[in-house]
Amino acid sequence: MKKYIYLFLASVAIISFSSCKDSSLTALDTSYASFVSNSMDIGVLEGAETSEEVSIYTTNIISSDRTITLNVVESTTADEGAYTVPTSVVIPGGTNVGTITIGVKDVDLVEDKVLVLRLEASEETFTGEALTIGLSQLCPDNGIKVKINLTFDSYPEEFAWRILDADGTTVLASADPFGYGAYTGLAGTSLTISECLPSGDYTVQVYDSYGDGGNEVSITANGVSIFSISGDYGDGTEEVISI
DSSP states (O other), X not given: OHXXXXXXXHHHHHHHHHHOSSOHHHHHHOEEEEESOSEEEEEEOTTOEEEEEEEEEESOOOXXXXXXXXXXXXXXXXXXXXXXXXXXXXXXTTOSEEEEEEEEEOSSOSSOEEEEEEEOXXXXXEEOOOEEEEEEXXXXXXXXXXXXXXXXXXXXXXXXXXXXXXXXXXXXXSSSSOOXXXXXXXXXXXXXXXXXXXXXXXXXXXXXXXSOOOXXXXXXXXXXXXXXXXXXXXXXXXXXXXX
């Protein structure tokens, strides 16, 4: 993790240096603050609550404490009762990292929601991209949260998919009964389907009735990518995945 943090800070310093017209000293003295990543997920059990620490880094170190205002962005879809967020983060003097604690409670999280946070820029500090946090209910009985992300081309009615378990039984599909036409009228849009599955081996099948593919499918299991396909995959393809 430290390796990636150092690379992140070095990249920001180089960008600041390149954009400075006066001197390298000005660039090195400029404060730039950012979340180390622009996305993350926090899961919570049904009816429960949890918390997680998030770090904010700056490109320089000064002797005194720095306070940076933290805002919840309007694009947040989570209910206000589902999260607690401090109004600011303090970067202690003599360091270049501060932490905040985000609390998450299972309030209206039957469907996945997002919490979007942004550091507020000031005359003393530039700030980076917003942090988008996916909030969701964890699966019961040690199940795996599977997300099927679909991006449709101009002909989504030609597209169909399904997931079979090790016995060949369909556990998830674009339609029941299985067939084409489930996404008619959704050209140029995207859709995410979230379900809980027990760990094990599964087969993903993707079909295109015209025979040229085009609609995109990506699948994650507890936030980890396990399947992705796009472009021309003919009339269909299949792949065994493990979750």
